[in-house]
Each structure stands twice: as C-alpha cells, then as structure tokens.
Amino acid sequence: MDDGHGKSLLEVHVSRQTPTTAIRSHVFVGTTPLADGTLIESRQAPPxxxxxxxxxxxxxxxxxxxxxxxxxxxxxxxxxxxxxxxLTLAQLRDIATSSQWR
Structure with a gap:
C-alpha cells in the first residue's frame, strides 16, 4: 500500500481461538480485560x-x-x-475492535 508518502505493509488476521489459555498467557499477559471480557493489546516497535x-x-x-x-x-x-x-495506532485499534469482524 502506498499513499504517496512511502510504501507500507498492512496485515490483518482473523481467527477463532479455542482454547484461549496459551494466547492469553503469551500475547495478553498483564492486560486488563474490558467490562465484557475483551482483551486489547497494542504495541509499537522502538525506533x-x-x-x-x-x-x-x-x-x-x-x-x-x-x-x-x-x-x-x-x-x-x-x-x-x-x-x-x-495509520495511527488509534485507527488500527478502531479497525481491530470493529463489530464488523463478528
């Protein structure tokens, strides 16, 4: 993808995880769940x-x-x-948490 300011790679992965124990302990360790139990983790690579x-x-x-x-x-x-x-990290989060994935 290139918006005229340089090329960028955007990857989206959607899956159903059962059980979720391994992914919770690896990706979401220390993450506080939302009221409905959803876990969200965001990260940026250091410069x-x-x-x-x-x-x-x-x-x-x-x-x-x-x-x-x-x-x-x-x-x-x-x-x-x-x-x-x-995209900003907030835009990525909005896309990832969209109800359209359901």
Whole structure:
C-alpha cells in the first residue's frame, strides 16, 4: 500500500481461538480485560529497531481473535520507506475492535 508518502505493509488476521489459555498467557499477559471480557493489546516497535512496526491484538471472550499489523516498509524485513505509519495506532485499534469482524 502506498499513499504517496512511502510504501507500507498492512496485515490483518482473523481467527477463532479455542482454547484461549496459551494466547492469553503469551500475547495478553498483564492486560486488563474490558467490562465484557475483551482483551486489547497494542504495541509499537522502538525506533531504530528496523522498519517501523505497530500492532493491535484483540481477543473476545468467545475466542474471536483479530490482529492488525503495519510496517513502514513494503515488507516485514525491508528498510523503512516512510517516516510515519500509514495509520495511527488509534485507527488500527478502531479497525481491530470493529463489530464488523463478528
């Protein structure tokens, strides 16, 4: 994807996890659930550790698992071609928590 400010890779993964124990203890360790039991984890790669990378993971109580990742490069291992992400972390979170995945 290229919005005229450099290439970016956006990945979306949607799956159903059963059981959720392993993913809870690995991805969501220390995360406080929302009132409905949904877990949300967001992260950004530290500057200088390769191409810029942001990710949002959402695990619903019924096992629906949504992950959205973006790189400021055309692929995961390519050098950055952008100085800022194509989407903000808030935009990634809005997409990942959308009811449209249900």
């Amino acid at each position: 200088g550790t390769g191409p810029g990378h942001e990710a949002v993971n959402v695990l619903h109580p019924d096992g629906l698992y949504v992950t959205i990742m973006q790189w400021q490069a055309p692929s995961q291992n390519a050098p950055s071609t952008r100085t800022t992400p194509i």
